[in-house]
Amino acid sequence: QKEVEQDPGPLSVPEGAIVSLNCTYSNSAFQYFMWYRQYSRKGPELLMYTYSSGNKEDGRFTAQVDKSSKYISLFIRDSQPSDSATYLCAMSAGGNKLVFGAGTILRVKS
């Protein structure tokens, strides 16, 4: 089983839709969970950072962590064409190393 699994998509939605992006993981030592957005040929840009279980909201973005199920989600409300990018989940057990998912390609159609 891969340490972090993420559906690569592509996920195509109409403008204004609610988008749900997900990752599962196998390493129960992971405590820190992040979502990055990556535009083509650019570096990852941090969107959300959460510790342990629960929800965190920032504008149109909501991150959820369910450690009992080893499942994390990112919701994007009122999606915009500018949200079209690859979304990467990343996790850490507390050290310096981030373990990334493969990334989900999101396309928001206007």
Add this chain to the structure above:
Amino acid sequence: EPEVTQTPSHQVTQMGQEVILRCVPISNHLYFYWYRQILGQKVEFLVSFYNNEISEKSEIFDDQFSVERPDGSNFTLKIRSTKLEDSAMYFCASTLAGGPGEQFFGPGTRLTVL
């Protein structure tokens, strides 16, 4: 807004040649990282660096790789003898504090080994 910068944006080299990838982390950050992303694959951790020492490295980071902070602003990744499989995007990242804190990534250097 402060950002991590990397040079060059694209480096082409012949197999067996040495390359040095350069990064300027955010000025008050203390922890520095290199990651790589082979085309179509995951972003992978290579190494973390703090206080002029490697603090953690992955199995990818073998003897062909080295890192250095030659002055107060630059952070470099050297690949001594490049292989075809070293072709990838190399990302530098930095954080103010250690651990999995908010790592800010640079735009990357695309390395092509011919």
